[in-house]
Amino acid sequence: MAMNEFGCDKVKLAPGALKKRFQLNTSYVMRLTSENLLRNFYLEAGLWSYSGQGGTTTASSANMDIPENWHWGWESPTCELRGHITGHWLSAAAKIFAQTNDQLVKAKADFIVAELAKCQVENGGEWLAAFPESYMYRIAKGKWVWAPHYTIHKLLMGLYDMYELLGNQQALDMMSNIASWFYKWTGQFSQEEMDDLLDLETGGMLEVWSQLYGVTGHEQHRELIYRYDRRRFFDALLRGEDVLTNKHANTQIPEILGAARAWEVTGDRRWRDVVEAFWKCAVTDRGYGATGAADDGELWIPPGKLSDRLGVGQEHCCNYNMMRLANVLLRWTGDAEYADYWERRFINGVLAHQNGEDGMVSYFLGIGAGSQKKWGTPTKDFWCCHGTLMQANSAYQEEIFMRYEEGIAVCQWIPSILEFEHDKQKVKIQLSQDAQFGLYPLNEWSVSGMEAITRVDIPPIPTSRPNRFVYRLTISCDNKLEFGLKLRLPWWLHGTPTMKINGVPIEGKFTPSSFIEIKRTWKENTVIDVEFPKTLTTETLPGQPGTVAFLDGPIVLAGLVAEERQLSGNLDEPESILLPDHERQHSWWNPGYYRTKNQPEGIRFIPLYEVMDQRYSVYFPIVDKKLFI
Structure with a gap:
């Protein structure tokens, strides 16, 4: 294994909006x-x-x-x-x-x-x-x-x-x-x-x-x-056949999770080969939409044909189980691409499928024109996705930190606290992660935010919404200890990140979708400040060039419109189509808020995970103005 999980009891969510979502789910579970x-x-x-x-x-x-x-x-x-x-x-x-x-x-x-x-x-x-x-x-x-x-x-x-x-x-x-x-x-x-x-x-x-x-x-x-052992399915995968298209996705993903665990407990290589063949067929060769999904209405979409299948949308069960599979492959390989995939589906899947007010689930999550979330009820539905909702929202912490042979890997940028004792050296280690500005907290009060709007003897608030997510890691050991620390550089990274240890810049090769490793002797209260530059980007709808989704860093945006709308602008410059909207509210910045620019009719865009009962669209056909210059 390249990496291993810490136990659930070693990782806690830090105070903030995600912990409140966890508590919302806990309250429902106990009711x-x-x-x-x-x-x-x-x-x-x-x-x-x-x-x-x-x-x-x-x-x-x-x-x-x-x-x-x-x-x-x-x-x-x-x-x-x-x-x-x-x-x-x-x-x-x-x-x-x-x-x-x-x-x-x-x-x-x-x-x-x-x-x-x-x-x-x-x-x-x-x-x-x-x-x-x-x-x-x-x-x-x-x-x-x-x-x-x-x-x-x-x-x-x-x-x-x-x-x-x-x-x-x-x-x-x-x-x-x-x-x-x-x-x-x-x-x-x-x-x-x-x-x-x-x-x-x-x-x-x-x-x-x-x-x-x-x-x-x-x-x-x-x-x-x-x-x-489902030989008919597994053997076909090993032969390289596409046995997924138009098949029930959540029949097959749990079977592959079974093959993964079978390899881990038996050592029989065939099981691992089945898992890797499935990932190639389901993800690598098939492609996926902006949310990470390659299913619609519970069925696998043909490779590259997402544009033909914009129906009711991705299923929550499939989203959660594909995240579990990505977690397995991250443990096996240590490859950041699986952590990137997990993050994409967490932000634009788990969070987007859950009603942030009452904790209920949307069975499907559409991304086509005029989609609308249909929320379940506390006791009158109990769909399969209702069950995975309870599990997914009780397990945010599972992939934040991982062990590897030389140390600790930070795989997800989620405010949290890791506490454990080093197996051999018996040194107690605490690693806390805080988001100074990022996806988290999701529109949340904070002491630092309140101080920023009341005090004048501290650095001024920027005039515009930051174009970067800012995190702080604090490492404390009760005795000096040498180990490695891997930090994931996310797929949405735009430009060179800034990293400092106790104010001293870190040098290294910063490549998106990879880990950078820091090896040193750690002691009490070592602070690492991290800034990840991001930007507004577009992702093309598979099978339909010229139709795109907009993303603010990792956040898929939803345009609040009930039917398909054509927009115009420069595809290489999405800021020619959208401009910032509702940037700041009281003591926090709002990532993911935009509105259209120079269009016949105005459309507001918000994060897909914040959509409640509104009609919305994720993909928009674009008339590229470069073609007419």
Whole structure:
């Protein structure tokens, strides 16, 4: 491994708007009641029934028996996908606790695991789901059921995270019991019959079997990994075939995440080859839009044909799972291009899919003319993306800092604090990251901002919005220690950055989409000031030259207009089309705010992640005035 993650408990978000988004998500996660998260499992295990008369229940409060208080949508007792949200919830809760040490979160999560264990006992000791075993026998006979493997994967994933992050042994025991059921069930099928089953949506079953084997080392768990090898898909990828176009993207990405984990726990090179072949097919050869997505309406877009598919937009599940895959490849290779990809999809995906006021999710995120986000509700939808929303917004910190053999890598520029003890030297290290001006904080009050508008004995506020993002890293060690520090130079870098250690300039080769390494002996309160120049740029719509999206550094801009509008200007000089708008508000600058210049009708542009209910467009056809000079 070129890099490794620090544990969730080692990295914390610093105060600011991103932490508030994290807290908004945490509040929502905790508002979902245990009764509702467990109801379908109780129902299947015979521990609850609905009478319609105030009801009887052996496992919940009487309030659970009031239908308007239930979870509906895809968690309805009549929906075949019921139960998936509980697994997502457990994963989110585990990640939240690991970062916050919130004992209420832990108590609630442990309680849900204990109640699920009761359900497993009632089901015979192995089977555990919010639907009957008969669903699995139905799909084995070729009869349609809506993704039972996918749903169980979410539960297994949640149980694994409860074990890994909270140390809940009962969750691991339950996983092993479920694995016993699947070992027996899959043992009756021929290879061809198993291949037919895997052509249905199996979610990340391969990943959870790999996770389980990585903990237990049991041969049965290793065998499950190989039984869930989707050969028809994986072998075609290895042959270099495009087996993605027009296929369901979130069927395939979790399977590739499974192959990635299988390589890590088995050492079988074929699994890694599958992952690398997938990335080449899905990203390198296919290309993607300004947000990083190459899917629309859940389907993979043909290579270079994004212009033909500007429909409902990218799916949140695909966005989150492709970020997870980029994280894997960054760990394997140490290549900054994967951190760049993660950043693009985080800013213009995770943040853009979440309603910043109530924390709800937009299943799809359109980028075509006249798009509009459709927000979910707290308890009436529970789409698949509703579950990944809870996970994605409980895990901002996962890729900020990474370990490598010689030291620490700063992979994402997100205000945060890393605290850990060096394994060999036993020196305590703290690395804090603050954004003086950047994407973060997102329109946020700050003490420094308040001082800037009240005091006259400090440097004056610039007359215009800064054309650079400014960060400060502070490193403290309780004893002198020599190690390396890698800083990611982002893909959107425009010009030569400025870096200083305690005021002394750093010399080096500053290449976008790479790391610069600093090796030295660190001690208490070493300060590194970083300035990344940025500019307004355009990115062409794949398949349609002359149609572009506008970006302010890494921020995709959305024009607030309900239909396609043609703009005119010099494509090499986007500032001939847009000019700054609403630059400053009280004590902060607003990155990403622009308006059109010299156009028949004015259009305001704001960051895609700030769009709420407005109609908007991301791509605009441009009449290039150079052609008429």
